[in-house]
Amino acid sequence: MSTVAATQQNRPLRLALRPVNLVLVAAAVFLLVGCLRSEIFAQQTVAGLAQGAVYGSLALALVLIYRATEVINFAQGELAMATTYIAFQLIEWGVPYWAAFFATLAIAFVLGTAIELLAIRPVQHKSVIAVVIVTVGLFVLIDGLVTWKWGGDIKFMPAPFGQEVYHWGGVAISRQDIGTLILCVVTVLGLWVLFRFTKLGLGMRAAALRPAASALVGVRVDRMLAIGWGLAAVLGAVAGLMTEANQFILQPSLMQAVLLYAFAAAVLGGLESPAGAVVGGLLLGVFLNLVGQYVHFVTAQLRLPFAFAVLLAVLLVKPSGLFGKRTVRKV
Amino acid sequence: MTLRRLLPGLSASLAGAVVLALLPFALSEFHTALAAQVGIFFVAVLGLNILTGYSGQISIGHGAFMAIGGYTTAILSRDHHTNLVLTMLAAFAICFVFGLLLGLPALRLSGVYLALATFALAVSVPQVALKFDRFLGGSNGVQSRETVSHTWLYGASWTAAAVLFVVAWLLLRGRVGRAFRAIRDSEVAAVSAGIALPIYKTLAFGISAAYAGVAGSLFVMGTNGFAQPNEFDVVLSLQLLVGAAVAGLGSLWGIPVGAAFVALLPTISKDVPLLGSAHGQDVVFGLLVVLVMLLLPQGFAGFLRTLTRLRPRAGEGT
Secondary structure, rough: OOOHHHHHHHOOOOHHHHHHHHHHHHEEEEEHOOOOOHHHHHHHHHHHHHHHHHHHHHHHHHHHHHHOOOOOOOOOOHHHHHHHHHHHHHHHOOOOOHHHHHHHOOOOHHHHEEEEEEEHHHHHHOOOHHHHHHHHHHHHHHHHHHHHHHOOEEEEOOOOOOOOOEEEOEEEEHHHHHHHHHHHHHHHHHHHHHHHHOOHHHHHHHHHHHHHHHOOOOHHHHHHHHHHHHHHHHHHHHHHHHHHHHHHOOOOOOOOOHHHHHHHHHHHHHOOHHHHHHHHHHHHHHHHHHHHOOOOOOOOHHHHHHHHHHHHHHHOOOOOOOOOOOOOOOO | OOHHHHHHHHHHOOOOOHHHHHHHHHOOOHHHHHHHHHHHHHHHHHHHHHHHHHOOOOOOOOOOHHHHHHHHHHHHHHHHEEEOOHHHHHHHHHHHHHHHHHHHHHHHOOOHHHHHHHHHHHHHHHHHHHHHHHHHHHHHHHEOOOOHHHHHHHHHHHHHHHHHHHHHHHHHHHHHHHHHHHHHHHHHHHHOOOOOOHHHHHOOOOOOHHHHHHHHHHHHHHOEEEEEEHHHHHHHHHHHHHHHHOOOOOEEEEEEHHHHHHHHHHHHHHOOOOOOOOOOHHHHHHHHHHHHHHHOOOHHHHHHHHHHHOOOOOOOOO
């Protein structure tokens, strides 16, 4: 396998991605044809896209942190859950939903930055495994804090998009699903604009890719990392709030399954690729919904193992995900 | 010369063995059970350390192997009335095979991708037990025919721990251990030195899984012979990883501390009156995990290394 030096770097990127793009186009065509032919299929596809958008948001948060810090943040889901509880508290105090929503995003940003400063930065350069363990510790800690403060019982929040269901022909699509989809897409696009067109985004990308070099040209690498954790927490908060809105109930285990799907989505797309995370999330959401509908062997219990079986299969064919670049080692 | 180098480790192990042998006479029933838990985690963390610390392959899925070992014990005991000690050997063998099988696809993966692939295993295995409920008992789990006393479990777990520790130590100081470490430090260099990468990498997975299997087998005996899916959830795998990190990767001497950390802390922190409710437990545990990693990023073994380095006469210790 791998081993010895390969110098086939610099292959044009577009060429390398072509099989993947073909698969994606094929998938899109398949979904489109399916939607036109069957109403249930269309219904499941739209619901799957909404769920996938949530997976994709959290997966994108994981990818942001992975690119900057080279660790998987196990606490990402719990942080999202905690920020959802903060929104819940704000609403309890009488703040309208959308005001609470945006206030929560701001709080999430501050929390994410604070975690990077207090818990991650001190171990960052000492050992990768130590950083991973710190995030595991944060997972338990945040979970404990939330349960201690708000208790483990189920809470309810108002539905952000209302309870309406639209009917087009025989296809029933809930307003909630459409709202989730749009909101997640807007968030991701906003992030893309930030990274692509602003100086801050440029600095963050530089700091993630070449920390030493970007420090030499005057990028404040530490600050960029902290902002990256903050943005990841914001994405997580969106995912958390939308998960709550889809499930109608809020409890401390809100994001645990979602985090696992987000892992799968991020790896599916390739951990270095933000676009891959989003596409991976959407694919996973739709795929799981369709499989759940049509393959009776895959019951609710097998949904998660099935997602991971797919993930394993993809990894065996493409060890660095659908959009990941092959790492080439030189001696 | 070699004897001089071995002396600190040998004397520490002997002293540890004597203390462990005398301990049950001094402990209450409850504390004996806790000490047995430490022994069980000792075996599992030792296995994980062989894989992650020595051969450099990370696994967040060792809870799955513990589950396989545990179910092996429970099912053998339920269906075939097998002696529990024999089921431990069976768990060792079966998990060794499963480990080799997982090691094969793991050859294609590395780093975070391997971590998440093994994590997938940890997530899936308990669900499989739920799906195939006729054989694996669903959420009620499988109950083994015999149950054991706390003292028996203590003796069994620490005997297993001692035997497996010696095996690991012999294995890791010889040719196999050198191959593992070479692979960990640089795969390219290891290959060019003539090490058969696929063989040693899968072997590391097999051995490590077998250790986890024995731990799982003991774990089930410790839960009154019940093998239940929710006992083997993702948290268990994460606990093992925390234990290995607290122990310090790539050294055997920190493992008792790592095992004690994950086995005892949840119970001890239950009594901390800090937050005034049952949920304080998680807060204390999480906080301590973060603090220990901030203070000792290389784990307890790293701490030991700094201590030995501080001693005036160099050239000894690790």
